[in-house]
Amino acid sequence: MIRSALTSALCYRDPKAALDFLEAAFGFELVMLIEDNEGNLAHAEMSFGDSPVMIGNEWTAQHKSPASIDGFNTQSVHIHLEGDIDAHCERARAAGAEILMEPADQFYGDRTYRCRDPEGHFWTVGAPVRAVSVEEAEAESGLKVVKGWA
DSSP: OOOOSOOEEEEESSHHHHHHHHHHHHOOEEEEEEEOTTSOEEEEEEEETTEEEEEEEOOBTTBOOGGGTTTOOSOEEEEEOSSOHHHHHHHHHHHTOEEEEEEEEOTTSEEEEEEEOTTOOEEEEEEEOSOOOHHHHHHHHOOOOOSOOO
């Protein structure tokens, strides 16, 4: 079981299918699975590297899968890779992810793609491809870095 100061939790109508999708599409690993007496998922945790995510059922009217609320989302999840982002995108596509933005280089030095899982959660996946100075990022983006550029 992974313990982290901050852990995302995602609701799915079919959380067991979500576990399979997250493993196939993104390479997540199942680290905990708790079922009720009928074999229904009660709680699950998966990991990607050193980062956990909880996967569960819809459990109140306010905790729903995007599939149950006309595709609306209030958050997205970002996966940080150290590797081939294009191959990862193809893996996600083959597993059933809808690719919303094909892999593209970004002004901050990462190559990213964006997708939606079968129940409508948004995922952004990125990998560093080059180091970018504050000056380069500001010139390319038109933004002003105020704090925290490393």
